[in-house]
Amino acid sequence: MTSPTARRAAMAWRPPLFLLMPLAALWPAVAHAQAHAQAGLYWAAALHGWLAAMLALMATVVGLVSSLHHRERPASFLVGMMLSWVVLRATAAPGAAGLRPLLMTLLVLCGVQFLLRQMNWKRSWIDHALLIQCLVVPASLLLGGGQVGILGTVWHAVLSLELVAAMGWSLWLRRLRLQASPDETQSRELRLMAALLLPTMLALLAEMGLSGVSETLWFTASPWLGLLLPLLMLALGLQLVNQVAHARVEAEKRVATVEQRVAERIAEVERSHSQLAEQKLEQVTERERKRIAADLHDDLGAKLLTIVHTSESDRISTLAREALEEMRLSVRGLTGKPVHLIDALGDWRAEVVSRLGQANILAEWKSPAEDIEHTFQARSYVQTTRILRESVSNIIKHSGATNATISSAFQDGDFVLTIQDNGQGIPSELDGRLDRGHGMASMKSRAKQMHGQCLVESGPGWGTVIRLTIPL
Known part of the structure; x- marks a missing residue:
């Protein structure tokens, strides 16, 4: 049994009831906050898993692009950066915590090399320093007994600052290149890279700042801030694929x-x-x-x-x-x-008037009213002469005419020669078959060879009209 004295002492140590009442009132709010924080961490972890799967696929695509295109070889560092983050995400278990600084070192090495070589800015001392760093970080952790602890936190901060510095320097190099040669394409690329890199730089700096201010706040915000780095790598991969596709279109x-x-x-x-x-x-x-x-x-x-x-x-x-x-x-x-048309007209006139005069047929020759400056090709002159001779022969032999009129003129760039008589015309038995009578077929064939035409109009009792049109 408990003595009265002991019971009185126990009663003396009980907290007053008025002190427990506020804690009871705040308990639902605290429980709700904890549940909300756990739900946020769940969704953040789910997003990390999705991004890891997408980055693994993007790393495969970018790796194929960099292996097929010599100019895209720096993209192999982006592949290494993506794979390092995917493996880093897989080592989130406590048993693999020792690998995280080494993977972070590889991620920073690939990230710095990609950002600088993307701008064709390469320095051998940076390459050597990054390689030495890959040896120093695991060696220092081994010398420290394999425990991450404060040393791992320091290395994480140093590596994050290196990545932030590489991003800032990449933006600065782009700005200098734009100032040296202003171009709309380069200006658009600078704005795009600034929109991608600046939020990631701020997220890395904010994560380091929260780790030094409040462990609880860092634990809550770190999963969400850590999403910006994989999102940046995914965006850089998409940009690279888009550039290759655009270059393919331009090449085509x-x-x-x-x-x-x-x-x-x-x-x-x-x-x-x-x-x-x-x-x-x-x-x-x-x-x-x-x-x-x-x-x-x-x-x-x-x-x-x-x-x-x-x-x-x-x-x-x-x-x-x-x-x-x-x-x-x-x-x-x-x-x-070539024959001058005025000379050809003189020869034709002399021959036609002479032949018709010998046959007692009155010949009337009408020359063009305008000045004649045109020339005839030799073949055109020969063919026209033969057509004119055939027409005169028909008048003498078959028409029975007493009068014949020969006129020449220029119409719309063509030379038109018209031979008309007052004879008896072509016999009615040849009506509709003028091409078969008196050498008409030969005359039309010769006109066609000169790309012209020879039209015949005739009727019993009113004579015959032959109209020859030749393009000059």
Whole structure:
């Protein structure tokens, strides 16, 4: 049994009831805060797990890109940074706490190298210092007995400051490059990198500051602040993939431009080759024409002229003279020399008026009212002369006309020659078949060779009209 004295002593040590009442009132709020903090830590841990899976996948993609593209080799450091964080996230268990400083050292090494080499800024002493640091950090922890403790906290702060310094220096280098050569693309990249790096730098500094101020506050905020670093790495990986895709599109555009230029160049070379071939063919053809013309003039022309002067038969002499004129016309066409239209009109007028006059047909010649400065190609002159001769022959032989009018004019860049008679016209049995009568088919064929046309209008009792149109 307890003595009265003991009971009185126990009663004396009981806290007063009015002191316990406020604690009882605050207990639900404290419990709610603890539950809210545990829920926040749960969601933060879930986000860390999702980010670890996404970073592992992104590291695979970036690794493939850096291995296939020589210019993206610095991205291999970003791969190392991602994998270091993924493994660091996997060593969150207490038994693996000794590996965290070493993994953090590798993460900082890869992060610093990526940020600086991305700007083509490389220093050998930084490379050596980072490698030495990878040996010093685990060695110091081993010398300390393998316990992380205060030494691990110090190394974590030093490594975080190194990463923050590398981020700040990367932004500064981008700013200097933009000042040296202002460019909209570089300005946009600077704004993007500042939006990515500055929040991460502030999160790392805030995490170090909270660890020195309040362990409870650090324990609550650290999981959320730690999300910014993996988010930064994920954003850098996406940016790299986007740059590679954009470079691929630009390369395809350049290839298409080069292919178009090559095609244009090939077409130009083909045109030049075709022109040279045509010029060469024209030169060979011209030489051959001149040779044939010389042979005709010297050999056949001399023989025909001999027949004209020595033949005792008027018919043979006349035929030889006509053959000589045809030969001279053919020779003129073979020489290929252009003929002034005013000279051609003079020759045609003299020949037509003479032939029609010999047949007792009154010939009326109408020349263009305007000044004549045009020229005829040699072949066009020959073909027009033959069409005109055929028309005059038809008037003399078949029309029975007493009057013929030959007029020439210029219309819309064309030369128009019209031959009209007042004869009996083409017989009715040839109606609808004018091409078959009096050499009409030959005349139209010759006009077509000059890219022109020969129209025939005729009817019994009102004569015939032949209209020849030749483009100049």
